[in-house]
Amino acid sequence: MYFMRLSTSFFERDVLQVAPDLLGKYIVRQIDGETTKHRIVETEAYRGEEDLACHASKGRTPRTDVMYRRGGMVYVYFIYGMHYMLNFVTAAEGEPQAVLIRAVENAVGPGRVSKLLQVDKSFYAEDLASSTRIWVEDGGEPAPKVKTDKRVGIGYAGAWRDKPWRFITPTLARS
DNA sequence: CAGAAGATCGGG
DNA sequence: CCGATCTTCTGC
Numbered sequence: 001m002y003f004m005r006l007s008t009s010f011f012e013r014d015v016l017q018v019a020p021d022l023l024g025k026y027i028v029r030q031i032d033g034e035t036t037k038h039r040i041v042e043t044e045a046y047r048g049e050e051d052l053a054c055h056a057s058k059g060r061t062p063r064t065d066v067m068y069r070r071g072g073m074v075y076v077y078f079i080y081g082m083h084y085m086l087n088f089v090t091a092a093e094g095e096p097q098a099v100l101i102r103a104v105e106n107a108v109g110p111g112r113v114s115k116l117l118q119v120d121k122s123f124y125a126e127d128l129a130s131s132t133r134i135w136v137e138d139g140g141e142p143a144p145k146v147k148t149d150k151r152v153g154i155g156y157a158g159a160w161r162d163k164p165w166r167f168i169t170p171t172l173a174r175s
Numbered sequence: 176c177a178g179a180a181g182a183t184c185g186g187g
Numbered sequence: 188c189c190g191a192t193c194t195t196c197t198g199c
Binding site: 180184 | 189194195
Binding site: 044046053054055077079080081082083085087100102109110111112151152153154156157 | 184
């Protein structure tokens, strides 16, 4: 199995393409010289200012700023007073989109993902193409099966509430 | 400047 | 089912 770091161009596409494509890819995390790889098994797409579930529906603020930048950056935010959510920015500059990493193997749930990977606010706007502590790799495996569903926890999002923008793939192993 | 809600989780 | 816990945005 070869491993290749995903470049900026992978992320500079529409979030509805990138979110399912990330399934089966590996988040690589380097902590104190130790490298771990975590297979992505669940993602969600947040797409533009018109998407009422997307934080960018409130416009460009200090918090949402990175979503307006080019794809390939990390968007992290803090919620419910205790959880960091890990997202990857997608699309071209000026188009606010992001993919929420909802689950990797061994960490099902966005709060658990950031806890396992030790991701906090200091990762805001980290560049996945050049970072030495977090990036994404393709394992060269065939594309996994993808199931879609509604996004979680966004009941307030009106017409966008029922969009099938959550992408899931069966886990091969879980501990 | 106060108040409320939130892309959640764990315990009872 | 509810409490924890704090950032961000909104309204007065």
